[in-house]
Amino acid sequence: MKNFLGSIQELEVGNLDDELFLETSYEIEDRSTVLNGAEPENILFAKKVVCSVCEFEFGNIIQKTKKAKLVDIDADLRPIYDVIDSVAYDLISCPKCGYTSSLSMFNKIREKEKNRYLENTEGKYVQPEEEIEEEIDVDVEVDVDVEVDVEVEEEKKQEKKLAYTYKEAIDRYKLAIYSNYAKGGTSGERAFYFMKLAWLYRSLERRSEEYFLLDQAYEGFLIAFNEESFPIMGNDEPTFKLVLGEISRRLNRIDDSKRWIGSLLTDRSINERVRKRAEDIKEILMVDVKKKK
Numbered sequence: 001m002k003n004f005l006g007s008i009q010e011l012e013v014g015n016l017d018d019e020l021f022l023e024t025s026y027e028i029e030d031r032s033t034v035l036n037g038a039e040p041e042n043i044l045f046a047k048k049v050v051c052s053v054c055e056f057e058f059g060n061i062i063q064k065t066k067k068a069k070l071v072d073i074d075a076d077l078r079p080i081y082d083v084i085d086s087v088a089y090d091l092i093s094c095p096k097c098g099y100t101s102s103l104s105m106f107n108k109i110r111e112k113e114k115n116r117y118l119e120n121t122e123g124k125y126v127q128p129e130e131e132i133e134e135e136i137d138v139d140v141e142v143d144v145d146v147e148v149d150v151e152v153e154e155e156k157k158q159e160k161k162l163a164y165t166y167k168e169a170i171d172r173y174k175l176a177i178y179s180n181y182a183k184g185g186t187s188g189e190r191a192f193y194f195m196k197l198a199w200l201y202r203s204l205e206r207r208s209e210e211y212f213l214l215d216q217a218y219e220g221f222l223i224a225f226n227e228e229s230f231p232i233m234g235n236d237e238p239t240f241k242l243v244l245g246e247i248s249r250r251l252n253r254i255d256d257s258k259r260w261i262g263s264l265l266t267d268r269s270i271n272e273r274v275r276k277r278a279e280d281i282k283e284i285l286m287v288d289v290k291k292k293k
């Protein structure tokens with residue numbers, strides 16, 4: 001996937017010239033997002049999608065339901081599965097025009113946004129290079145070892161086609177962020193991509209990138225909270241406040257975090273699940289406050 005972002009980066013968008021956003025450290029991020037030796041074909045499959053911007057038909061890799069076990073959820077609602085980093089598979093990305101968005105938003109692009117996207121990206125998006133299919137001459141008298149090698153190579157190719165590396169997953173989220181700017185999308189949608197990109201870096205234990213992106217997400221969520229109506233990206237107001245409460249706590253914005261969590265815990269209408277999570281965050285928050293003193 002060379003030139004994945006291509007020169008779409010020339011788009012004048014936000015303040016994304018920060019090297020924490022632009023630079024990718026390829027050594028670490030070449031790791032697969034399929035974990036613990038699981039077979040990609042057991043968990044993933046390519047689903048045919050027609051691009052809602054350019055009508056190109058392509059296979060988008062998505063996670064099979066019920067094939068991975070949810071083992072934990074971070075306080076900001078990042079899901080942790082046993083055999084896959086599912087966050088990497090929450091997007092649809094068109095290889096032809098570059099339009100990328102979440103599974104649920106991909107078909108919801110409005111006519112005005114579509115036109116704006118095409119106008120803003122015209123001549124700027126470079127398609128990923130076609131994988132060069134090497135012709136393999138298998139002679140009749142080929143020896144057994146060579147045949148095995150060919151099989152292994154073939155398997156590797158298949159595996160690569162299904163499972164994303166972290167590098168590819170990260171590039172897809174960056175493309176989603178650029179696509180959102182290019183179509184004039186909402187802050188709320190964009191902030192979710194920033195947050196999920198931060199989660200991918202959390203998986204890689206790359207803290208500077210994670211916090212830089214969480215901060216971008218938080219700023220976007222604040223705008224969304226004041227300007228957009230709920231549900232925002234499928235989240236109701238209490239869930240949204242819960243996420244904001246935990247992100248601000250992680251960013252050491254203790255007063256903000258207290259305010260979000262406080263407003264949840266004084267709200268009698270919230271459900272038990274959200275209340276329990278808010279109480280958990282409050283407990284960690286108290287420890288944070290004590291540490292600060």
Ligand SMILES: [Zn+2]
Nearest residue numbers: 051054094097
């Ligand atoms: Zn397209």
